[in-house]
Amino acid sequence: LTNAxxxxxxxxxxxxxxxxxxxxxxxxxxxxxxxGVRLLVPLAGRxxxxxxxxxxxxxxxxxASVRTIKPVADVLDAFPLFPENLIPVxxxxxxxxxxxxxxxxxxxxxxxxxxxxxxRIILSKAGRPPLAEILASETGKAFPWLQVLxxxxxxxxxATSRVWRSQKGRRLLExxxxxxxxxxxxxxxxxxxxxxxxxxxxxxHLDCVDEFCDELKPSEQKxxxxxxxxxxxxxxxxxxxxxxxxxxxxxxxxxKNLEKKRLIFFEERQVYRDPFGERPPxxxxxERLTAEQEDAVKQVNPAISRKKFSTFLLxxxxxxxxxxxxxxxxxxxxxxxxxxxxxxxxxxxxxxLEGHFVSRFGDRVxxxxxxxxxxxxxxxxxxxxxxxxSIVIGARSAVFAPLRxxxxxxxxxxxxxxxxxxxxxxxxxxxxxxxRASRQNATVILGSATPSVTSYFHAINGKYQLxxxxxxxxxxxxxxxxVVDLRKNKNADGAPVLFSNELLAALNENLDRGEQSLIFLNxxxxxxxxxxRDCGQTVQCRNCQISLTLHKDxxxxxxxxxxxxxxxxxxxxxxxxxxxxxIGFGTERLEAELGELLPQARxxxxxxxxxxxxxxxxxxxxxxxxRRVDIxxxxxxxxxxxxxxxxxxxxxxxxxxxxxxxxxxxxxxxFQLIAxxxxxxxxxxxxGRVIIQTYHPDHYCIDLARTHDYKNLFEKxxxxxxxxxxxxxxxxxxxxxxxxxxxxxxxxxxxxxxxAGKLCRTRRTVxxxxxxxAPLAKLRGRYRWQxxxxxxxxxxxxxxxxxxxxxxxxxxxxxxxxSVDVDPEHMx
DNA sequence: AGCACGCCGACT
DNA sequence: GTCGGCGTGCTC
Numbered sequence: 001l002t003n004a005x006x007x008x009x010x011x012x013x014x015x016x017x018x019x020x021x022x023x024x025x026x027x028x029x030x031x032x033x034x035x036g037v038r039l040l041v042p043l044a045g046r047x048x049x050x051x052x053x054x055x056x057x058x059x060x061x062x063x064a065s066v067r068t069i070k071p072v073a074d075v076l077d078a079f080p081l082f083p084e085n086l087i088p089v090x091x092x093x094x095x096x097x098x099x100x101x102x103x104x105x106x107x108x109x110x111x112x113x114x115x116x117x118x119x120r121i122i123l124s125k126a127g128r129p130p131l132a133e134i135l136a137s138e139t140g141k142a143f144p145w146l147q148v149l150x151x152x153x154x155x156x157x158x159a160t161s162r163v164w165r166s167q168k169g170r171r172l173l174e175x176x177x178x179x180x181x182x183x184x185x186x187x188x189x190x191x192x193x194x195x196x197x198x199x200x201x202x203x204x205h206l207d208c209v210d211e212f213c214d215e216l217k218p219s220e221q222k223x224x225x226x227x228x229x230x231x232x233x234x235x236x237x238x239x240x241x242x243x244x245x246x247x248x249x250x251x252x253x254x255x256k257n258l259e260k261k262r263l264i265f266f267e268e269r270q271v272y273r274d275p276f277g278e279r280p281p282x283x284x285x286x287e288r289l290t291a292e293q294e295d296a297v298k299q300v301n302p303a304i305s306r307k308k309f310s311t312f313l314l315x316x317x318x319x320x321x322x323x324x325x326x327x328x329x330x331x332x333x334x335x336x337x338x339x340x341x342x343x344x345x346x347x348x349x350x351x352x353l354e355g356h357f358v359s360r361f362g363d364r365v366x367x368x369x370x371x372x373x374x375x376x377x378x379x380x381x382x383x384x385x386x387x388x389x390s391i392v393i394g395a396r397s398a399v400f401a402p403l404r405x406x407x408x409x410x411x412x413x414x415x416x417x418x419x420x421x422x423x424x425x426x427x428x429x430x431x432x433x434x435x436r437a438s439r440q441n442a443t444v445i446l447g448s449a450t451p452s453v454t455s456y457f458h459a460i461n462g463k464y465q466l467x468x469x470x471x472x473x474x475x476x477x478x479x480x481x482x483v484v485d486l487r488k489n490k491n492a493d494g495a496p497v498l499f500s501n502e503l504l505a506a507l508n509e510n511l512d513r514g515e516q517s518l519i520f521l522n523x524x525x526x527x528x529x530x531x532x533r534d535c536g537q538t539v540q541c542r543n544c545q546i547s548l549t550l551h552k553d554x555x556x557x558x559x560x561x562x563x564x565x566x567x568x569x570x571x572x573x574x575x576x577x578x579x580x581x582x583i584g585f586g587t588e589r590l591e592a593e594l595g596e597l598l599p600q601a602r603x604x605x606x607x608x609x610x611x612x613x614x615x616x617x618x619x620x621x622x623x624x625x626x627r628r629v630d631i632x633x634x635x636x637x638x639x640x641x642x643x644x645x646x647x648x649x650x651x652x653x654x655x656x657x658x659x660x661x662x663x664x665x666x667x668x669x670x671f672q673l674i675a676x677x678x679x680x681x682x683x684x685x686x687x688g689r690v691i692i693q694t695y696h697p698d699h700y701c702i703d704l705a706r707t708h709d710y711k712n713l714f715e716k717x718x719x720x721x722x723x724x725x726x727x728x729x730x731x732x733x734x735x736x737x738x739x740x741x742x743x744x745x746x747x748x749x750x751x752x753x754x755x756a757g758k759l760c761r762t763r764r765t766v767x768x769x770x771x772x773x774a775p776l777a778k779l780r781g782r783y784r785w786q787x788x789x790x791x792x793x794x795x796x797x798x799x800x801x802x803x804x805x806x807x808x809x810x811x812x813x814x815x816x817x818x819s820v821d822v823d824p825e826h827m828x
Numbered sequence: 829a830g831c832a833c834g835c836c837g838a839c840t
Numbered sequence: 841g842t843c844g845g846c847g848t849g850c851t852c
Contacts, residue, residue: 011852015829021852044831044851066852103829116829168844814847831851839843 007033008059009072011050012102013043014114018094020053020101022063023072030055035087036080040073040115047073047117051105053087081109081385082402089400089436096794098801098820099425107425108400110377119164120185121155121173129181143169149182157187197268200238201255203227204263216258223254224263238267281625283359286324292316292469296325299467301332304408304443311434311444313414313459316469317708318449318679319476319643323356325467326410329445330361330391338407338442339390343398343429345416352643353412354393361391368394368401396421396429399436406442409433414446414455415672420825428823430455449679450672450710453665453717454728479650479681479688481706485697486654498593503651503691510649511601511630515686517649519594519633520677521587522657539566539573539580550582590653591633598631606634636673648688650681655694655702663826664726667701671713674705725767725790727823733789733797734824736774739816742783746773748816749785752808756789759804766791766800794822 006024013021023041025033033055041050050072063069082105090108094101106114134140135147145163149155155163163169176182203224213221226248230239244251258264289297296314303310316322330340344353357365366380366389383389385402392401396419399409411419411430419429430446437444446455446464459466472478482502489500499507510517539548539557541564548557550568557566572580582589587607594603604620623629624644632647658670674692681688694702704713722729735752739745749771756768770787777784789804791797801820808818 008852013851015851017829017851019852023852041852044829046829046831048829063852069852171844829851831849833847833849835845835847837843837845840841 005058006071008056008063008069009033009039009052010054010056010060011039011041011072012053012090012105013041013048013050014102014106014116015043015048016100016103018098018100021050022060022066022069023050024069025072029075033075034080035084036082037078038076038081038113038115040076042070042073047115049076049106049114049116051081051102053090076115079385081113081381082400083385083404085404085440086400086402089432089439092435092439093425093427093432096798097425097427097822098798104425108397110374110381112374112378118157118187119160120157120187121149121160121163122183122185123149123153124181124183129176129179139172143172145169160184199241200267200269201227201241201244201264202238202267203231204265216261217254219250220254220257222248223251224258226251227264238269240269241266281355283356285327285360286321289324289328290321290469290471290473292471293321293325296467296469297328299465300325300329300443300445303465304329304332305336307336307338307407307441309438309441309443311437311446311458311464312467313451313455313464314445314447314467314469315451315456315459315710316447316449316467317472317478318676319472320449320469321473322412322447322469323353325469326353326412326445326447327356327360329408329410329443330357333407333443334361334364334390336407338405339387339403340392340408340410341398341401341403341406341433342391342393342410343412343419343433344393344395345413345418346395357391357393364389365391365393366401368392368398370395370397399429399432406436406440408443408445409437410445410447412447415448415450415452415668417669417825420823422826426821426824428825431823450675453668453714453721456714457718457728477687478708479678479690481678481690481692481708483697483702483706484691484693486693486695489693498590498653499597499651500691500693503693504597506649506689506691507598507601507631507651511598514646515648516624516627516629516644516646517631517651518644518647518677518680519590519631519651519653521590521633521635521653522673539570549586551588587633587635594631594633601630602628603631603633604629606632644680646686647680648686650677650688650690652677652690652692652694655692655705656696656699664721664724665825667720668713668717670699670701671705671710674702675708675710678705678708730767730790730792731794731797732824733791733794733801734786734821735789735801736784736786736819736821737771737816738774738779738782738784738819740782741815744814745783745785745816746771748808748813749787751811752804753787755807755811756787756800756804759800759807765796788824797822 004027006026007030009023009025010020011023021041021043023039033052035052035054037052039050039052040047059069090101090104093099094104097104135150140146143163145155145159148159163173173182173184177184213224216224223244226244227239230243230247231237241251241255244255255264259266296312296316300312303312314322314325316325326342330342333340342353342357354365354367366383368377368380368384372380380389381402384392387404390403392398392403394401411433414430421427421429434444436442448455451459455464456466458464484500484502486497486500489497507517541548548564548566550557555568557568557570570580571578587605591603591605594601604623606617606620620629620632624632624647627646632644652674655674656670658666658673663669678688678690681690692702692706696702700716701713704710704716718728721727726732737745737749737752739748753768753771756766760766760768767790768787769790771785772787774784774786789797789800791800805818
């Protein structure tokens with residue numbers, strides 16, 4: 001380098017800033033610095049984590065106006081955490097979803113890697129304050145944390161940060177420091193996740209162990225032989241010390257001696273925590289493919305070999321063997337020395353697919369999902385980053401997996417709502433999969449038995465290539481579906497029933513035959529709500545104004561949105577009556593009632609309440625597989641991905657539960673749900689049967705689900721979308737306002753909508769819908785309003801949205817938080 | 829986010 | 841008059 005000026009770095013800081021910042025670093029410190037490493041950078045009087053995006057030799061023009069370019073404080077990584085070619089993807093995501101880029105990167109990376117500066121209070125040994133005296137005084141009452149300080153002699157970083165935030169607390173601390181009573185230690189909050197290492201042993205001369213043995217003690221001989229045997233079996237790699245000691249207790253001492261004699265040496269090696277927990281079941285490769293599978297593979301594989309971006313929609317009925325197509329495509333991709341990313345909608349779901357991939361590709365598979373501990377997540381991430389794992393299976397956030405060169409991205413069950421993140425960065429992982437593939441010249445396979453209307457629309461219009469598998473493996477017929485009208489099923493006092501006579505009779509028959517049944521309900525908890533039988537009011541959450549759900553296990557009423565909990569032994573909050581009871585139904589109530597109706601049946605329940613632990617979930621599924629369960633009862637969770645050969649009956653308790661939701665996709669969702677549950681019935685040699693209970697037997701979604709008629713459902717839905725110009729005929733942005741003052745929020749919502757209306761008149765292409773109170777009008781103590789922007793494409797909407805927000809900011813936005821949801825899926 | 833700066837009410 | 845509350849704007 002001719003000039004010795006500093007190197008400038010473009011850094012995305014992990015705070016809500018919508019642009020990147022420029023820092024400097026001395027040339028000698030920049031040696032080997034690559035984009036993708038974390039940096040510690042000064043920002044407004046503190047230190048925060050930043051991600052290095054780019055290096056440049058001279059000051060970029062956009063930073064010319066900056067008063068002082070600060071030098072980075074530290075380089076936190078020796079190796080990058082993500083490949084450089086992901087950076088354009090991060091930039092795109094930040095732009096498209098209108099989210100700060102540093103936050104985008106932070107959420108893409110494994111949790112626990114963000115460092116920032118903090119403070120800790122330590123009481124001095126000398127010159128102690130008269131604490132006991134102070135505690136009894138006014139000061140003591142004002143600062144309850146003084147008690148902790150007296151007992152422990154220090155405060156944790158978290159506690160200190162709380163004290164520091166209040167001016168009074170800060171002032172007190174500063175004063176005490178001047179008195180010499182305490183020290184305020186400025187330190188970095190340690191990153192919570194680190195690589196785990198273990199000590200491994202390797203022999204210095206592996207091939208001639210016997211030569212040395214004569215001069216060694218028996219224990220040393222034995223240890224050396226054991227080491228050489230294991231080492232050869234492991235392909236010459238070093239062996240964990242603990243494994244040797246486990247195999248031969250005398251190895252501990254012998255190893256020390258052997259090291260002194262220079263016959264072995266120790267090394268520290270990074271180990272990966274095993275995320276699989278229980279090993280997934282083994283699946284053999286099928287001998288042959290069906291004609292339709294063959295056809296799909298023949299179209300996908302050449303596309304993968306071409307190494308150009310292309311998207312396939314694989315529409316295959318349940319049980320048609322889509323997984324085998326994924327596996328063949330994955331094998332082809334690996335042959336090209338490229339890697340594979342497989343997205344699945346939920347953690348629980350991964351097991352089945354994971355089993356197939358592990359059976360076929362062994363330890364080249366890495367798993368990424370929220371069920372992993374922070375350490376496991378980090379380990380998997382690093383296995384992917386180093387290229388040790390070339391196949392990644394993961395939930396939503398795995399779309400950011402640090403694969404250098406993905407050649408294939410599979411999105412299984414692409415219609416699933418779980419691909420949309422509904423908090424913070426509101427991204428659609430399926431859409432991002434396609435975007436990432438387009439940037440990295442990869443092939444995408446979107447797989448589903450019930451594709452989203454939008455994806456299918458793109459497929460028949462040539463944007464994607466449509467692959468259809470209409471027949472199930474071995475020509476197994478689809479289950480017969482019957483619909484039961486719940487309106488005609490009431491018990492003696494006119495109350496609705498949970499189990500119609502038809503469903504009960506079928507359950508009984510199945511029990512007699514020794515076959516398994518599945519009962520599906522789209523609800524959680526014991527009951528929907530508590531109803532006062534005197535005044536007719538329900539018990540609602542005081543924060544969210546929605547009905548509380550009764551959990552009999554805990555004897556508690558629970559708000560499923562904010563977690564507010566109340567004892568279930570309540571009086572009516574409106575009229576103080578004690579004549580109050582549960583109404584509606586959830587899985588717990590179903591379980592209880594079913595237990596009474598069919599006392600001889602072995603019943604198991606799976607829903608999010610029982611599924612917090614993945615281990616428990618796997619154990620229940622195993623019980624079902626081993627036929628130690630007659631009836632499996634559950635929510636969404638049980639609707640997909642599993643394969644139970646003896647499950648021949650599926651009952652859907654209340655099929656139209658979702659039809660009333662304020663959502664233009666409600667019809668599509670209901671159909672998908674029914675079709676997915678029905679697909680669980682009769683997947684092996686036994687024929688399957690489905691019974692749908694509903695209050696709307698004539699609704700087209702229910703009727704078309706009965707006849708497994710996806711094409712017709714699509715036609716009906718696309719027709720109505722066209723009429724009202726909803727996606728895919730337009731794009732949407734939902735703007736949410738929330739704040740503690742209901743009037744301020746409502747006024748701003750109206751003000752912004754009026755403003756948007758005025759802007760519309762100049763730009764005819766955008767429509768404004770609303771404002772309306774959000775369906776959850778009050779959540780976590782905050783009032784919420786929203787309005788929709790509808791336009792021909794996202795670019796137009798972005799531009800419109802930016803103008804609207806900047807105009808609104810000029811007028812003033814006070815005490816209201818505005819968040820933007822691009823391509824909203826749920827209007828909650 | 830979280831820090832500095834700046835503007836208003838309640839105290840010495 | 842100052843102290844301390846919180847609201848606004850900027851961070852390289």
